[in-house]
Amino acid sequence: MPALASSTVDTASEPVPILQVEDLHKSFGEQCVLNGVNLDIEEGKITVVIGGSGSGKSVLIKHLVALLRPDRGQVRFAGRDLFQMPDAELLQARRSFGMLFQNAALFDSMSVFDNVAFPLREHHKLRKAELYDTVMQALTALKLEHAAQKFPGELSGGMKKRVALARATILRPKILIYDEPTTGLDPVMIKQVDDMIAETQARLQVTSVVISHDMASTFRIAHKIAMLHQGQIIEHGSPEEFRASDNPIVRNFIFVSGTGPLQAGAMPAVPSGVRA
Helix, strand or coil: CCCCCCCCCCCCCCCCEEEEEEEEEEEECCEEEEEEEEEEEECCCEEEEECCCCCCHHHHHHHHCCCCCCCEEEEEECCEEHHHCCHHHHHHHHCCEEEECCCCCCCCCCCHHHHHHHHHHHHCCCCHHHHHHHHHHHHHHCCCHHHCCCCHHHCCHHHHHHHHHHHHHCCCCCEEEEECCCCCCCHHHHHHHHHHHHHHHHHHCCEEEEEECCHHHHHHHCCEEEEEECCEEEEEECHHHHHCCCCHHHHHHHHHHCCCCCHHHCCCCCCCCCCC
């Protein structure tokens, strides 16, 4: 694998938000899930959104690609509110997003090659040779060229993630969204997935949004971290700023994950209602 790109943020340049979430609210019946979310996603960086189970992470990402409409608030992509776009313009905007699902979501009846080729066949009319070259370049970049004719059932969990990533990037999206990419994986495989995310961001200069509850993984890959708690972003900053946070909810989340030292040698109190 190529050397893992450094996740050090270039502080010399002004951050450019390619996605802006403003005062986002969403309820389902009596249950309030998002309660005024505000979040800027910097272009070309990796932003990891963390939070406990039931904190609203999955609902948030569905708003980022306009699969759900908010009760109130905006999601602006390149300065335009997704929810105010005409249908044809929204469809075009969605093509700027790539999605890597938690379970890879490959088509079991298709070969690796055909899984990756699927978006190209849906959205472009390419000659057979051009289609072949484009797909094989994507597979080669992720060291999958030997598996082109295999089927998903013949692949390991890590290989399935790489095939899903090749498919998600084949149309060269501006933004890649990863939904809990390390859930259910062993530590070795988690490190491989982390490397894959960082290498892809460095190679394609793509904006990456990662939904996670894994703090070790988060600290390895993130340029910026945002914590979602009770429907709001309660902390947003660099990994260094997160480690130095004096917010008791953030400190407890880091502590129980085993990725942060105790301050003053004492265990931080667990605020009421916090689930790590």
